[in-house]
Amino acid sequence: MNTSSTRGSKLDGVVVLVTGASSGIGQSVARYLGEIGASVAINYHAQREPAEKLAEELRIGGGSAIALPGDVSQEDDVTKLFENTVEAFGRVDVLVANSGMQKDAPVAEMSLDDWKAVIDVDLTGQFLSCRQAVRQFRNQAKAARPFRSAGSIVSITSVHDRIPWAGHINYAAAKGGARMFVETLAQEVAADGIRVNAVAPGAIRTPINRDVWDDEAALENLMKLIPYGRIGETDDVSKAVAWLASDDADYVTGVTLYVDGGMMLYPSFRDNG
């Protein structure tokens, strides 16, 4: 880990809460932001160990980090998560609303439980954590702000906020909802000086899609969907999040930044249509 050379960044001293940060994109975002100087609250739901380990690594590297439990689909958990972050770091400046999951099935076979589980985490989790962030940002003293905005939210959505995805109707519906949630929230709280944006990852190498990148034939097939010709790495997403969260993006609100190697460009039309 290389913390010392990156200190003095645009996120130095900024307090960031990352939900769902015990694995995948959330873990990478928490690590990267911690390495460039943010104080990080690393939220986990079930996997305590990797979250604690990451917090410890960041502290050893000279950073400031804490691991905090909480299920973003539960109102009381979310309240507690923010309280604990404030207790540890005195404030919250950035929320990275990342928690998300897939429970895939063709529509006729999808259980109501699996529909609800994904909507609860991927969409209601956005509502609960962003609502709490707005409340927190509004309560904080202006003089103590580490950057220009009164607070910044970065939601991690997906290319499936726009690309329909057969066999994943709960996930696509949640992500499509999250896109409109982000735009509506951005419109509502801009006058408070709060910025709200989304990063929409395409195929990023994480445990959620191991079945496609761990299998040669599936990976080759996936490449037909990615004009840039490679699978994304979690760092590709983390760097976009860092930019959107920082003062460098101070005039940016309500946008979705696709980090997808061109997946949104309808690659099947390249030689067709």
Ligand code: BGC
């Ligand atoms: C999903 C991944 C998928 C990617 C591109 C993401 O939102 O979580 O499983 O590989 O979209 O389809």
